[in-house]
Amino acid sequence: MAIKAVKGTRDILAPEIRNWTEYEDMARKLFRRYGFEEIRTPIFEYTEVFSRGIGEDTDIVHKEMYTFSDRKGRSITLRPENTASVVRSYIEHRMDLQAKVTRLFYIGPMFRYERPQKGRYRQFYQTGAEVFGSSHPFVDADTIEMVVRLLRDLGLSGLRVDINSVGCRECRPGYREALQDYLSGHRDSLCEDCRRRMESNPLRVLDCKVPGCRAVVEDAPSIQDHLCDGCREHQEQVFRFLDLLGVDYRPEPGLVRGLDYYTRTVFEVISEGLGAQNAILGGGRYDNLVKELGGPDVPAFGWALGMDRLMMVLGDRKLYEESPSFYVLPVGKDLEYAVQTALALKDNGYRAVVLAEAASLKSGLKQVNRAGGRFVLLAGESEKEKNVLILRDMENSSQREIPAADLLKEIENEIKK
């Protein structure tokens, strides 16, 4: 039996891949405009980076990591997300000594052992941005505006920015307690996971999708009533800067995020057309994580965008311009003339493929048809003798002879037609 790709993984093929690479180019250019530099961390890390970074009681660490021992028995994990790795790198390279504020972005694959479904894979791709060294609310707003602009540049609409605060070390414990009190009165209506979460991480119950839990959560106390003055002021400032930057957002008091490290601002961008897995990106502030992972006391803000879902939202929309391919057919055994013709095209920025293996004109044209190609240049011996080429448009099967010297001018005209 032929071997297939591992469950939950897939090959990204043409033409879809062209949207991916075009998107990546656009993102890189845009992020640089905002002062960000790219970072590429390894795809695997010591397991500790994630268990300490993401939090032991998250679904990710609890049940979704690809963890294995290497040949020396060290525990290694394929990255399930990249913030913890970037923080590890930030600390390791003492980036805090190089600049007051460090802005980084990444693009790459992540791995989670989740149940595959539409828009959910075991190898999926994220674009992310992280800002270290500033607790200023403008950083939150600026970094959100950057990704909203990216989505807008991609031509997306029907997007919603949901935003909330999850408080800080000062005020969250009080809220946690109030929530726990409330939840324990409704213990019997909660799912099994939430009964566990209720003890270890009650905020996560707010995130549960099980209908019974959602009903309980509806009347739960709101974090908004428990924020300390500092967190409230921070939130107001973030809103003010978002207004200033022209970003539409919706305060969403029930929003918490699946990872433990967030403080203050959390946000998500929702695509209304996506169904159950409708969050394209999410993120927030994480002022304690760098320190918790053994680094200096440096505040941070970041987000991660799911590229697979983004591509789904884009659907058939093309981010790239379709440029024509020229198939050069030698018609005969002597390839020299065809090769020279193709070289001239490539030298001038055109896509050109020599059909070296076409045994006859007929089989050559068949190949072009199958590939969906439009333009063919016949470059056989008789054409070579006359210093001409035959340019054929497969769309209407018309063809005409052109002087070889006018090749570039002629195809330019042909493309414009």
Ligand code: AMP
């Ligand atoms: P998270 O790191 O869980 O906050 O996820 C950030 C974004 O990554 C989500 O909003 C999704 O768009 C995307 N994402 C997370 N998990 C998956 C997955 N298993 N498959 C595809 N996309 C995912």
